[in-house]
Amino acid sequence: MPAINPDRLLADLKELRSIGAVETGVVRPALSEKDMEARRWLAKKFEAAGLSASIDGVGNVYGRSPKPGPALLIGSHSDTQPRGGWLDGALGVIYGLEIARAMAEDPATAGLAVDVVSWQDEEGTYMSCLGSRSWCDTLDPEAEKAARNGSAGMSLTEAIAKAGLTDVPRQTIEKDRYLGYLEAHIEQGAYLEEGGLNIGVVTGIVAIRAMRFRFHGEQNHAGTTTMKRRKDAATALFEVAHRINQEFPKVAGERTVWTMGRLSVQPGAPSIVPGYAELDLQFRDTDESILDKFEALAAEIANDVGKGKVRVEVERSRTPVKASFMDAGFQKHIAGAAEATAPGKWQSMPSAAGHDPMVICEKLPCAMLFIPSIGGISHDFAEDSHESDIVLGCRVLADAAASILQERRNA
Amino acid sequence: MPAINPDRLLADLKELRSIGAVETGVVRPALSEKDMEARRWLAKKFEAAGLSASIDGVGNVYGRSPKPGPALLIGSHSDTQPRGGWLDGALGVIYGLEIARAMAEDPATAGLAVDVVSWQDEEGTYMSCLGSRSWCDTLDPEAEKAARNGSAGMSLTEAIAKAGLTDVPRQTIEKDRYLGYLEAHIEQGAYLEEGGLNIGVVTGIVAIRAMRFRFHGEQNHAGTTTMKRRKDAATALFEVAHRINQEFPKVAGERTVWTMGRLSVQPGAPSIVPGYAELDLQFRDTDESILDKFEALAAEIANDVGKGKVRVEVERSRTPVKASFMDAGFQKHIAGAAEATAPGKWQSMPSAAGHDPMVICEKLPCAMLFIPSIGGISHDFAEDSHESDIVLGCRVLADAAASILQERRNA
CATH class of the missing domain: 3.40.630.10 (Zn peptidases)
Known part of the structure; x- marks a missing residue:
């Protein structure tokens, strides 16, 4: 040697x-x-x-x-x-x-x-x-x-x-x-x-996939708009993100990782009910079947939350890395x-x-x-x-x- | 007349x-x-x-x-x-x-x-x-x-x-x-x-009060950092926001409103585990006792979530309007x-x-x-x-x- x-x-x-x-x-x-x-x-x-x-x-x-x-x-x-x-x-x-x-x-x-x-x-x-x-x-x-x-x-x-x-x-x-x-x-x-x-x-x-959620609500006055009337894009974002963190561990493998590292809430003022929001989700594993399950779960959660007052869209946001x-x-x-x-x-x-x-x-x-x-x-x-x-x-x-x-x- | x-x-x-x-x-x-x-x-x-x-x-x-x-x-x-x-x-x-x-x-x-x-x-x-x-x-x-x-x-x-x-x-x-x-x-x-x-x-x-949550985690690589090792500031933010939306309705009056209209996650990249995040919460009612309860709840939630891997601070973020x-x-x-x-x-x-x-x-x-x-x-x-x-x-x-x-x- x-x-x-x-x-x-x-x-x-x-x-x-x-x-x-x-x-x-x-x-x-x-x-x-x-x-x-x-x-x-x-x-x-x-x-x-x-x-x-x-x-x-x-x-x-x-x-x-x-x-x-x-x-x-x-x-x-x-x-x-x-x-x-x-x-x-x-x-x-x-x-x-x-x-x-x-x-x-x-x-x-x-x-x-x-x-x-x-x-x-x-x-x-x-x-x-x-x-x-x-x-x-x-x-x-x-x-x-x-x-x-x-x-x-x-x-x-x-x-x-x-x-x-x-x-x-x-x-x-x-x-x-x-x-x-x-x-x-x-x-x-x-x-x-x-x-x-x-x-x-x-x-x-690892394979890498990413999805972007888009939340379409209605911008409004944070004082005069009742909770019932609101279509708060941030509230829908919080619900989606929280459910991802609850549901993903159930199908994840030992080394699977997922990250929500970028998000934005519009217009981004303390006194305005957000009318629009975005959330990026990225996940990695060598086992693509786990990533398939994540994609399906993400779509299901988006669909569920989207049945409420805020319209939720989700799509792949980068070319998947195999x-x-x-x-x-x-x-x-x-x-x-x-x-x-x-x-x-x-x-x-x-x-x-x-x-x-x-x-x-x-x-x-x-x-x-x-x-x-x-x-x-x-x-x-x-x-x-x-x-x-x-x-x-x-x-x-x-x-x-x-x-x-x-x-x-x-x- | x-x-x-x-x-x-x-x-x-x-x-x-x-x-x-x-x-x-x-x-x-x-x-x-x-x-x-x-x-x-x-x-x-x-x-x-x-x-x-x-x-x-x-x-x-x-x-x-x-x-x-x-x-x-x-x-x-x-x-x-x-x-x-x-x-x-x-x-x-x-x-x-x-x-x-x-x-x-x-x-x-x-x-x-x-x-x-x-x-x-x-x-x-x-x-x-x-x-x-x-x-x-x-x-x-x-x-x-x-x-x-x-x-x-x-x-x-x-x-x-x-x-x-x-x-x-x-x-x-x-x-x-x-x-x-x-x-x-x-x-x-x-x-x-x-x-x-x-x-x-x-x-x-109405009286208006506002609080700012600060989440101190640890910035890291979104691929190589295991879920277990992460101190993800965004994950803690999602948990706090979600719990606020779960807990506040239990003490809110008919006209109480609360809004999380501004937030930020740092550094804000899809491939990086967020090391720091901020969340603004504002709430209004003529009944200050409800706002007192909200403040106590916000502190309790911050304290609870802060027992995890991310340090959570919360403080009043504007002079309260009586x-x-x-x-x-x-x-x-x-x-x-x-x-x-x-x-x-x-x-x-x-x-x-x-x-x-x-x-x-x-x-x-x-x-x-x-x-x-x-x-x-x-x-x-x-x-x-x-x-x-x-x-x-x-x-x-x-x-x-x-x-x-x-x-x-x-x-």
């Missing part, structure tokens, strides 16, 4: 952290100056590791092994949230780099091909998973044209021009080269920490490596957040490995993981990658 | 409506050019009616009878909401004018003193009941200095200067002159219309006049909206008369009343005023 170098791994992670560092976090949104600086730094690191480096027309950074395939592609993304943590994305990219180096240094694995990648804009500054979509050739040209960064007031096309990438070719998947894609990531939740575990072997990525499943064979390799390195300290688990493998698994077998997030915190400057977990995770992924490639060579 | 002139009454109301008319409504907010134009028009009308007219330093318009007291002051306000109806305020002012004229024309009542007034800014463009507060000498100088019209970006001081009133003296109450103050108004609700009635004899004006009560003797005169003119077609009732008598009743006996609002609509361009109701209301108030003044003369 290849021997990863913990000091080199941690030093590179910290050096990458310094590009766009703000307080304890990192501000390196896709295609920003700091993001491009980090990508140029990565390309140099890839070259130094003996890989052939390039940055393509959307900003994906590749490090291609000189070894012939079949290869594994290992990586993640180096762009961040507007106020991001230092490990979200960066961890998986530097794991790829360190694994390529460790493999090349060990005569037993030096012949195996590991390519490394940092995808562009996984976080959706312009369009979520922009880089992996481009590589998989599943990027919708209309959606690309429409993509904008609201807070910077810039279109994706303008941002690509500003980064000097307009005339740079975009690389797409070489299917014959790859056995598959591996990505390590911080968990961003607290299951591992709460379970006293060090490694999560990801089984799949559940995606990680390759069963790859999972066995990761689980085997985890059990060998940290016996009894790992578990299989779904990912409740979206990641590039959601896109890539339509084209290639994928697998993901999680390491614990301290306090389950992410998308925040406070995001962190213990160094021992960072090192352990890289060791397990390196062993799994070697084991996958060796199995193929021996087949 | 004095004979009011229906054609003259309606013609004056319509002429006043034309000043600031927009579609079917009126836009004449306090101290605007249209408001001051209407006040100058009123002053001319008062003079033509044999009254001595003046506009004081806040814009109150007085028409003083040449007859010695004891007098009745009759009126309302001629300023409007930003998009106001044509009768809110205007009705009561033109009633005062018509009653003064009718009294003077009838030898039996020509010796009685009726002064007429249009108060400034009842609607609170700068400060609600500005004019009556100024007249009662209960205007807080600090509050006056701070008063601003948010939408026009102008302070009250600037608006008074722009209207040319800075150096005009402010008139204050001559207590010895007045038996009391009478005001007619549209109901702004639908009790009279629903009951098939023409006249409401106002018993009092219930104010109309003079019992005046009410008898209005009821007697109503019964004589429209037998069985009147009722005693509280006002659920605020009016200048709320301020004036601290200094003088007050009474109010309501006429029906079509569909209960007000503070809207669609506000209207039937002409027959407008005429009947003026007749009843004229008879009541004569009866009050005659009773005093005969005493």
Whole structure:
């Protein structure tokens, strides 16, 4: 098994952290100056590791092994949230780099091909998973044209021009080269920490659906309009929201989540009976049958409450994200490596957040490995993981990658 | 009894409506050019009616009878909401004018003193009941200095200067002159219309209290944060709001109202578990003991829900408006006049909206008369009343005023 170098791994992670560092976090949104600086730094690191480096027309950074395939592609993304943590994305990219180096240094694995990648804009500054979509050739040209960064007031096309990438070719998947894609990531939740575990072997990525309720009441004077006469849009909203929180637990699975994170009440004055209201509901699970039941329940509750004085509409408010499943064979390799390195300290688990493998698994077998997030915190400057977990995770992924490639060579 | 002139009454109301008319409504907010134009028009009308007219330093318009007291002051306000109806305020002012004229024309009542007034800014463009507060000498100088019209970006001081009133003296109450103050108004609700009635004899004006709930949870990722781990501020808000709507009806009186018209959930994104939320609750009744019970219930519910994972705070969010009560003797005169003119077609009732008598009743006996609002609509361009109701209301108030003044003369 290849021997990863913990000091080199941690030093590179910290050096990458310094590009766009703000307080304890990192501000390196896709295609920003700091993001491009980090990508140029990565390309140099890839070259130094003996890989052939390039940055393509959307900003994906590749490090291609000189070894012939079949290869594994290992990586993640180096762009961040507007106020991001230092490990979200960066961890998986530097794991790829360190694994390529460790493999090349060990005569037993030096012949195996590991390519490394940092995808562009996984976080959706312009369009979520922009880089992996481009590589998989599943990027919708209309959606690309429409993509904008609201807070910077810039279109994706303008941002690509500003980064000097307009005339740079975009690389797409070489299917014959790859056995598959591996990505390590911080968990961003607290299951591992709460379970006293060090490694999560990801089984799949949850499906996400969302619905929007619209409440059509009648705006009126909050003094002179009797309770009986009112058609209060907020009252109907409260009833729907409360019933969702009462009814959903009855059909939810252990890991199902639902959120009502956005709502509005019009006109929004203490002395006016609200005439209109909106409520957004989002729910996630890998088991789509639970989400089907949620949708049916939401429609039933809307229909019930809508029999009162306020008309209630409900509809899907985003294109559903289907559940995606990680390759069963790859999972066995990761689980085997985890059990060998940290016996009894790992578990299989779904990912409740979206990641590039959601896109890539339509084209290639994928697998993901999680390491614990301290306090389950992410998308925040406070995001962190213990160094021992960072090192352990890289060791397990390196062993799994070697084991996958060796199995193929021996087949 | 004095004979009011229906054609003259309606013609004056319509002429006043034309000043600031927009579609079917009126836009004449306090101290605007249209408001001051209407006040100058009123002053001319008062003079033509044999009254001595003046506009004081806040814009109150007085028409003083040449007859010695004891007098009745009759009126309302001629300023409007930003998009106001044509009768809110205007009705009561033109009633005062018509009653003064009718009294003077009838030898039996020509010796009685009726002064007429249009108060400034009842609607609170700068400060609600500005004019009556100024007249009662209960205007807080600090509050006056701070008063601003948010939408026009102008302070009250600037608006008074722009209207040319800075150096005009402010008139204050001559207590010895007045038996009391009478005001007619549209109901702004639908009790009279629903009951098939023409006249409401106002018993009092409701007390108003308001509370603000603050929910302190923990912002988090809507995918990776399990339901069990969440401290969802919106979920706690929904529970409090729902329980209020369940519990309040158990202690409410027939006319109690409560409203949750403003709320916010932070950061307000579909994919983020809300970390903070606010909810405003307002409630009104003439019976303060019911409002006491509501306050206790709100505190109890906040305390209960706050035992969960989200910390809940609740506090009074505005200075409570105390219930104010109309003079019992005046009410008898209005009821007697109503019964004589429209037998069985009147009722005693509280006002659920605020009016200048709320301020004036601290200094003088007050009474109010309501006429029906079509569909209960007000503070809207669609506000209207039937002409027959407008005429009947003026007749009843004229008879009541004569009866009050005659009773005093005969005493």
